[in-house]
Amino acid sequence: MNYTLHQLQVFLKVTQTLSITKAAEELHLTQPAVSIQLRNFQDQFDIPLTEIVGRQLFVTDFGKEIATAAEKIINEVHAINYKTLAHKGQLSGRLKISVVSTGKYVMPYFLADFLKRHEGVELLLDVTNKARVIDSLAANDTDFALVSVLPAKLDILKVELMENRLFLISDAKMRPAKQPAEKSILETLPLIYREQGSGTRYVMEQFLKGANLNVVKKMELSTNEAVKQAVIAGLGCSIMPIIGIKNELASGDLQIVPVKGLPIKSNWNLIWLRSKNLSPVAEAFLKYINDEKSTIIDEWFDWAL
CATH class of the missing domain: 3.40.190.10 (Periplasmic binding protein-like II)
Incomplete structure (x- = not known):
């Protein structure tokens, strides 16, 4: 056996995420790098650690035991580092x-x-x-x-x-009125939503519900970055926190559409x-x-x- 601490860390993250892609993202590595480390680690064992069924990655019973041991080893290494620093004050x-x-x-x-x-x-x-x-x-x-x-x-x-403030945003081509529009404008626009479980979506839906608005949901996307790109491309409008669109506002790719009752504040x-x-x-x-x-x-x- 000649596995490295890095291989243990990669294997543990793969078992936690059950995905090479997600493990690579969380470890800030490329997918090929994670795959190579996983293969090199597996080569040191005669018993499979993981298996692919269809396109889904599964951890074998033996793999789960190795993952538990790997986590203990990694935690002990961290403990050594912390104790060393603690002794230095x-x-x-x-x-x-x-x-x-x-x-x-x-x-x-x-x-x-x-x-x-x-x-x-x-x-x-x-x-x-x-x-x-x-x-x-x-x-x-x-x-x-x-x-x-x-x-x-x-x-x-x-x-x-x-404070967190959320505004209605559109692409640069939309020409909003000089005065803030009525809330009913939201019933005429294709709106882009975040996914279920998103705090931004929850706040947005509570606002629409409180205003008794029936809107046309154009699409649902899983990240703020995806929503921004969809709005920039002209696929619709969305209600988003201003904190995440600073650069796009400065570049003119996005604009705030003034609407009565907005921004939503939390x-x-x-x-x-x-x-x-x-x-x-x-x-x-x-x-x-x-x-x-x-x-x-x-x-x-x-x-x-």
Whole structure:
């Protein structure tokens, strides 16, 4: 046996995602690189670790046992690194944060300086939709979550970071009226929705429901980037957080369509379970957020507020 730590990490991620593509994305590797590492790891065992049925990847019973062992080994390696840094008097450990997809335009700015100050902190940042973020929080798989829609069924604590504003957007060719349009304009436009489980979709649907509007749903897309490209291409309009369209507004690819009752306003919240036993790293990050959030907002987000 001559497997490497990198091969263990790749194999473990493949077993967690059950997908070469998803594992490559989360590890920031190419699909061929993941496939090669997986094959090299498999070559060291006479018993199959995974199998392909149709187009679906499955982990064998033996593979599941190896994955459990791999996770223990990786955790022990991290523990050694953390202990080494701790003996040097440095804050060390993992900080796990789950972020709704639009939050990727927000959270990095609240992390950058903290990570520069504490080089021993390892960040695990998972970007997904609202439903999965809440599932991760409920399962205690993350320290904090960044959401704009608070979960109704979890006992949480929170820190409000900044306001979240959502506008109706269109491509550059649409000519909006000089005065804000009535909400009924939304019944005449093809609207592009995010997927079920998205916080942006939830807020959008609540607004439409509250206004008693019957709209024509043109299409449903799974990411904000896909929605932006569809709007730019002239496939329809959408209601989106301004935080994610700064560059497109500046370039003129997208424009805000003034509508009465818009923007929809909510707040970006950093949340965690009330019962969560925060690690020293998590406690330090929470203190940093409370101390520095106003400075960060003034430096990076004054344009969006």
